[in-house]
Amino acid sequence: MPVPEKPALEGLEDSLAARWERDGTYRFDRTKSRQQIYSIDTPPPTVSGSLHVGHVFSYTHTDFIARFQRMRGKEVFYPMGWDDNGLPTERRVQNFFGVRCDPSLPYVPNLTPPDKPDKPISVSRPNFIELCTKLTIEDEKAFEQLWRYLGLSVDWSMTYATIGRDAQLVSQKMFLRLLAKKLAYQVEAPTLWDVDFKTAVAQAELEDREQPGAYHKIHFYREPGAGNREPIAIETTRPELIPACVALVAHPDDERYKHLFDTHVITPLFGVRVPVRAHALADPEKGSGIAMICTFGDTTDVTWWRELKLPVRAIVQANGALGPVTWGQPGWESADPARAQAAYDQLAGLSSKKAQAKIVELLRESGDLQGEPKPITHNVKFYEKGDRPLEIVTSRQWFIKTIDYRDEFIKRGQEISWHPPYMQARFDNWVNGLNGDWCISRQRFFGVPFPVWYPILANGTIDYANVIVPPEERLPLDPSTDVPDGYSADQRGKPGGFVGDPDIMDTWATSSISPQLVSGWERDPDLFKRTFPLDLRPQAHDIIRTWLFSSVVRAHFENESVPWTNAAISGWVLDPDRKKMSKSKGNVVTPLALLKEHGSDGVRYWAARGGPGVDTAFDPGQMKIGRKLAMKVLNVSKFVLAGDQPEGKVTEALDRGMLQNLAVVVDEATAELENYEYAKALAKIESFFWDFCDNYVEAAKSRRYGDFGPEAAASASTAMRLALSVLLRLLAPYLAFATEEVWSWTNSGSIHRARWPARDELISVSGTDASAARAVQHVTEALNAIRKGKTDQKVSVGTPVKEVVYRAAEDAIACLKLVERDLKAASRSETLILRAGEPGVEVTLKPPSAEATGGKPAEG
């Protein structure tokens, strides 16, 4: 392809993306050995949302590394996944199709949801999943287009979906392996619970939100005959949980309450006899210093309940409302059951919030509320996607063991190279701060089901202790539709029959197996051998505690290995208020519009300036600069490559010095990129590139035009072409489009499969004499001084002048003698005098000629 007359960036994204696809430029060659392969565990973006500028930022970082490794000669394994699993998709499907999932229904083949049903229709879980797939497939196409336009060098023949068949297979198989090793277990226990989604949630999915609340001072009483009848004042923010109170607790050293320890007190309204206990977690400074333990108000209650071995009196149901209670029954003993019942009946069926208002009335009437509630704001735990505070509900859930293995996880963390290194501390902090095993079951529908069933005993109760496990060959399966071996379908739900586990796996339980999923674990042993453990996990820092941690757990238990050897943690994109861009309102920029406006190379350049782990400001100004850089690449390339330039030996000092300096840049940039410091590498490359354009090319230009004969010209053009070739390759990971465009003018293959530059290809041409390298630096200084001399006299730097006298240190002058011809030509002076001495420059203009004076009127 010839050098174009007017090179342009417009349209390169579409035309080159199409060419890369046609030529299979990024196609993974799976015949290469593990040594030759560089494998990436790409994060699958959530397709139910939309891609934002933060995604563009971090995915581009991965692409820099992928392109660098590919040019270094590695065969890059770079798949892309779609996270179409989980609650966001489920909610969208419900609204879009007007359906609800009912796992008890059988699968209906070829189900089409009606247009606009009046009320949601119920469908089976497999049908629901089909609809999810149908909806997300469109999103995935749009995402792929954006990634192609941005220039991600992904092998698009290797995509996966987190709800896909393989993802289910791997998730279920790895779960059964954990079960067999007793690393997964189920237990009925208090669990953090979202009352709207009606599902358990994990520690990692919590967030705190500031909420208004109030301290209520309420009265408990000592048992008759156990001392004075003065009420004991307890401060609580959740008076509605008084009926669930199982004890009071104070600090063991608290003198105010020591006399009450191991005595009993009576709860207000309900007359329940509860013990007073001592526990170090009770804070004497807080409230009245003595607290109510309820089953369960918060996680501290759970701790106390467990450690003090207290009974359960649970009142909050799965839907968040207070459930029915018959007072006087075992577990609900009361000194006055009729009174307790009368009070409780006014609370039953109400949500926590409404029950609280009601019980305040009741307490006021009975005189057990001291003063008025004192409003406060406090942090309350929420499910990160939820709308109401979490409750703690006792339910049967699946767990993966983690707390007993914390030390092993920390050791795995040490086997991973973290980029930047300090991110490892976040991992260590999280692991050391774990306070319970990992709850992986969710009471939702759109996700990977637990592939197990339970027998139903003759009396109709479910025998959870004897889990029915399928052979691995049957996976993936859905226990709500599939039937366990040895049973028939009509035995489902019947005494003597079976029932499927109704739950699905937590989103992190399924996404944590992405290393095994992409590498073909247990499905493609050949691929697995060549890619696992992977070389790189790129991801953002906010999900170290979730995705990164859970992936380490799974690989540790299944593969006895780390899942990958490098973790590259990218920062966030911040808006001008220093808030995370994707979270604050009204600042989300459509990525495609951004790419169209500034060009993909412009946006890639901006992304490249945010180093690993560094939160970076959204800055269109940087994108403009990137676009200018890309444009400059096109233009200087046009100059260097256009026309028939003579080839020959590189003999001139200026040329050899420039190539030597470039060799240093190659070494430095390579070292930075090997260390995942793509931003630092770019800064060095870019700085050299501009110096090359503004100083070297300017100084060598006259000679290359042939002003000093063909051999001198050949030296210049040969050196320039070599330098350009190296610079293009150094810039290729960043400016994927502009560099490919230029490369195509003189090469047939893709620059992205070209060899990464090495110092040898430069040094073998330039030699290594230090004076030549220094001469280039001195030429730049001299040129700058001479240009300043001209600018001071208000003439263009291209103006021919009569005489230039340049003075500098003796060794600088000695170097400049080597390149005197070039300097004289670039300064456009009839006479150039180089002199050792105090640094300085004198530029003598030509006397104004008759035509010049006549043609240009003097300033007024």
Added chain:
RNA sequence: GGGCGGUUAGCUCAGUUGGUAGAGCACCGGCUUUACACGCCGGCUGUCAGGGGUUCGAGUCCCUUACCGCCCACCA
């Protein structure tokens, strides 16, 4: 309360093992210069967050304070 990161020119950020403060943008001025006006040249701009210490010498090392961001713990 614990941990991690940050605070350098109006803005965005570099500053490797301590050795006279840098780049780009913005701003101002000059320049049709045969690759490029998406260009070229020049100029202006700093108590390196505050305080203390080590040192001949600190943006850089140590201590400390403040502020910003994130993570965790606590939230009766």
